[in-house]
Amino acid sequence: MPNRVMPYTVSDxxxxxxxxxxxxxxxxxxxxxxxxxxxSPPWRDAVDPxxxxxxxxxxxxxxLALFLLAGTWWVFEVIPIGVTSLMxxxxxxxxxxxxxxxxxxxxxxPSVMFIFASVVIGLVFTKTGLTRRLAYKMLLVVGERTxxxxxxxxxxxxxxxxxxxxxxxxxxxxPLLLAVYSLxxxxxxxxxxxxxxxxxxxxxxxxxxxxxxxxAARGAxxxxxxxxxxxxxxxxxxxxxxxxxxxxxxxxxxWVFSLIFFRPEKKVxxxxxxxxxxxxxxxxxxxxxxxxxMVIVFGCILVLxxxxxxxxxxxxxxxxxxxxxxxxxxxxxxxxxxxxxxxxWNIILLFGGxxxxxxxxxxxxxxxxxxxxxxxxxKKASWFIFVMSxxxxxMVMTNFIMNVAAIAISLPVALVIAPYLHVAPxxxxxxxxxxxxxxxxxxxxAAPNAIAYASKQFTPGEFFAYGVLASILxxxxxxxxxxxxxxxxxxxxxxx
Numbered sequence: 001m002p003n004r005v006m007p008y009t010v011s012d013x014x015x016x017x018x019x020x021x022x023x024x025x026x027x028x029x030x031x032x033x034x035x036x037x038x039x040s041p042p043w044r045d046a047v048d049p050x051x052x053x054x055x056x057x058x059x060x061x062x063x064l065a066l067f068l069l070a071g072t073w074w075v076f077e078v079i080p081i082g083v084t085s086l087m088x089x090x091x092x093x094x095x096x097x098x099x100x101x102x103x104x105x106x107x108x109x110p111s112v113m114f115i116f117a118s119v120v121i122g123l124v125f126t127k128t129g130l131t132r133r134l135a136y137k138m139l140l141v142v143g144e145r146t147x148x149x150x151x152x153x154x155x156x157x158x159x160x161x162x163x164x165x166x167x168x169x170x171x172x173x174x175p176l177l178l179a180v181y182s183l184x185x186x187x188x189x190x191x192x193x194x195x196x197x198x199x200x201x202x203x204x205x206x207x208x209x210x211x212x213x214x215x216a217a218r219g220a221x222x223x224x225x226x227x228x229x230x231x232x233x234x235x236x237x238x239x240x241x242x243x244x245x246x247x248x249x250x251x252x253x254x255w256v257f258s259l260i261f262f263r264p265e266k267k268v269x270x271x272x273x274x275x276x277x278x279x280x281x282x283x284x285x286x287x288x289x290x291x292x293x294m295v296i297v298f299g300c301i302l303v304l305x306x307x308x309x310x311x312x313x314x315x316x317x318x319x320x321x322x323x324x325x326x327x328x329x330x331x332x333x334x335x336x337x338x339x340x341x342x343x344x345w346n347i348i349l350l351f352g353g354x355x356x357x358x359x360x361x362x363x364x365x366x367x368x369x370x371x372x373x374x375x376x377x378x379k380k381a382s383w384f385i386f387v388m389s390x391x392x393x394x395m396v397m398t399n400f401i402m403n404v405a406a407i408a409i410s411l412p413v414a415l416v417i418a419p420y421l422h423v424a425p426x427x428x429x430x431x432x433x434x435x436x437x438x439x440x441x442x443x444x445x446a447a448p449n450a451i452a453y454a455s456k457q458f459t460p461g462e463f464f465a466y467g468v469l470a471s472i473l474x475x476x477x478x479x480x481x482x483x484x485x486x487x488x489x490x491x492x493x494x495x496x
Contacts, residue, residue, distance in 0.1 A: 023078050030072035037065035038095065046372035048413065060366035062097035063357075067366070070357055071400060074442060077460045081443060081453075082346035085353020088360075098360055106359050107352030110319040115167055115351050115447045116343070117322040121297055122171035122451070123342055124329055126178070128290045129283060135179035136280035144272040146193055146264035151255050153177060153197060154204045158251045161208030161215040164301045168322065170205045170448035172297075177201060178455065183272060186265075194457035195466075196262030200254060203440055203470060205448035207250035210437035211243045212236070214305055218403045218436050222411055222429060229415045230425045242430055242491060246481050250438070253473060261466060289334050296332075300325045347450045354444035358401030367401070367409040375413050383423040383494050384482060387431045390414045391478045395435035395471060399445040403436040424492040427482055434481070438474050441467035 038061060046054040056064075066088060073084045089107065093100035106112075125131045142152035153173070160169040177197050184193055209215030213223075213236055223234045303321050307313045329335040361367040371393065378389040390410060398406040414428050439445025441464050443453050449463065487493055 023076070026072060026076040027078045030069040030078070033072060034065040034069040034091075037068060038062050046369045046376065048372050048376060048416070050416075054365065054369050054372050056369045057365060059097050060364040060369060062092075062095055063360045063364040063366040064370075066091050066095075066097065067357060067361060067400060070353065071442070074444060075460055075464050080346055081450075081460065082349030082353075085349045085351075085356070088353040088356050092356070092360055098363065102363070103356055103360070106356040107349070109352075109355045109359075110317060112348065112351050112355055114165070114319045114322055115450075116348055117319070117326050118165070118168045118171035118447065119343060119347065119451070120171075120326045120329065120335070121168060121322075122174050123339060124293050124297075124334055125172060126175035127339065128293050128334065129287070130290050130293060131175035132179045133280065133283055133286070133290070135176045136276040136283075138176070139180065139183070139272060139276040140280070144268050144270065146266060146269065147259055149180060149269075150196060150200060150258055150264075153180065154200060154251055154255055154258075157201055157204050158208035158211075158248065161205060162212050163214055163305055165304070165318070166205040166209035166215050167447035167451075168301070169208070170201065170451045173201055173205075174198075174451050174454070181455075183275060184266070184269060188456065190457045191265055192262045193264035193266070194455065195462070196258040196264065198452040198455040198457050199463060199466060200258045200262070202446070202448040202452040203254045203257075203438070204251045206438040206440070206446055207247050207254060209247075210433055211247040212240050216403065216437060218407050219433060222407050222433055222436075225408070225411050226415070226425065226429050229412060232425070234426075234429065239433075242486060242489060243433070245485055245489075246434055246477065250474065250477055253477065254470070257470060257473060261469070292332055293329075293334060296325050296328045344454045347454055350444060350450050351447065354401065361401055362409065367397070368413075370397075371410045371413045375410070375417055379417055379420060381421065383421055383427075384479075386418070386421050386423055387427055387482050387493075388475070388479060390428060391431045391435040392475065394432050395439070395474065398436045399439040399442040399467075403439065403446065407432060407436050419495065422495045424495055426491050427486065427493045430486065430491070431478060431482060434478055435474065438471075440470040440474065 040061070043056045043061065045056070048054070069091070070084060070088050073079065073087070074081055078084075079087075085107075089100070089103040092098045092103035097103075122131075125134075138152055138156065139149070142148045153176075156176075157169060157173050160172065181194055181197060184191070186194070210219075213219045219239060223239075227233050300322050303313065304318055307316070307318070307321075361370075374393045375386075375389065378386045381389070394406050394410050397409065411429070411432050414432065415425055418425055418428050439449065443449045443460055443463060452458075453460070453463070482493065
């Protein structure tokens with residue numbers, strides 16, 4: 001019999017993918033916000049207390065429009081977050097907000113490469129088995145109760161941020177948490193315990209990063225502004241003295257927060273301690289590659305730490321130092337070309353986009369216009385309201401742009417306004433640093449947020465929702481610190 005030819009229809013090969021209605025609404029919302037802001041009539045100037053005017057240019061208005069579009073798409077993840085980041089560069093070039101050379105150059109900014117190197121360190125810890133070895137040792141100490149596992153992971157995270165950048169800490173702790181979660185018995189399925197482990201890690205990494213100058217670069221930048229504007233200096237140990245109760249206090253509060261909002265499905269993981277002991281024994285003695293990895297990583301960490309104390313090391317950029325570890329991993333055969341495929345490029349692109357929108361807001365003057373407008377509203381407020389307004393503004397901005405940029409935008413303006421309200425510059429300085437270190441709402445706010453997202457335990461929308469609650473907690477802690485803790489420790493809050 002002759003072969004019967006089936007009738008061909010165009011729809012067989014040209015089936016259009018169905019667009020989810022909810023996603024379509026969020027896509028449209030982002031585009032609508034961009035159009036409304038970008039094509040709106042010129043906005044009024046911002047005026048500081050000295051009468052200086054700050055004009056919002058067409059490019060600045062475009063930066064704000066793009067800021068709203070990217071924020072909407074990031075929160076609701078209408079497309080992969082790394083692709084939204086690429087859109088940021090494209091939109092700047094297409095709408096002439098910034099030249100393409102500038103917009104896309106930010107994707108290889110030193111801060112992005114620092115995150116890349118930190119992620120590679122986490123990859124090496126996983127590949128060599130160091131992560132599992134550390135996880136099993138920790139579980140032998142904290143035991144089988146999931147509440148204590150939370151606490152153990154959080155304490156280790158905060159302790160490490162005292163001596164190394166919180167990005168590197170998150171990249172190091174992340175595979176350890178994966179190893180811990182693998183023993184929970186739910187496979188890769190998202191659970192409340194999984195959300196608590198990874199979101200909690202991101203939150204406490206930020207809390208720990210404010211305690212010393214080694215936790216993040218923002219502290220050194222803020223000290224520079226403070227010295228130039230106020231004429232005083234904030235030392236390494238002075239900063240840690242005031243920040244330690246706030247950072248560790250937030251860690252314990254975030255532990256309680258996790259137990260409330262991410263209450264584990266299981267109170268106890270039966271047999272976990274015996275299982276950890278068995279798995280640790282099966283790994284045998286520590287291997288050469290594990291030792292070599294520890295030497296390379298802790299060698300880089302030591303050099304990074306010594307930059308604050310040895311002037312000769314200070315000019316060497318921290319990114320160059322940590323990238324040495326990546327090069328050495330390949331030189332010594334710990335990693336090979338295939339391992340590059342394991343790197344979460346979606347996360348790297350996410351931070352490239354975050355840097356691009358941050359520089360866009362800064363270079364077009366949009367960020368300065370926002371800061372002056374916001375702080376000028378509080379130029380007749382009490383010292384406490386003014387300090388809280390600064391903390392709130394920095395907290396919002398640092399969720400969208402680099403925390404260093406958020407400090408650079410707001411702190412100089414706040415320090416100039418503060419004397420008119422008889423507010424001591426010290427409390428302005430420390431309040432800004434506290435909230436700059438804890439962007440709890442958006443994945444782009446800090447590298448630990450994005451690293452935690454790679455666990456696939458939560459969505460950007462979930463992170464945002466829980467982050468709003470955590471940010472309210474942060475503002476309460478800042479209020480208590482400003483009103484009670486810091487004054488009792490000897491910090492001036494008003495000028496006589």
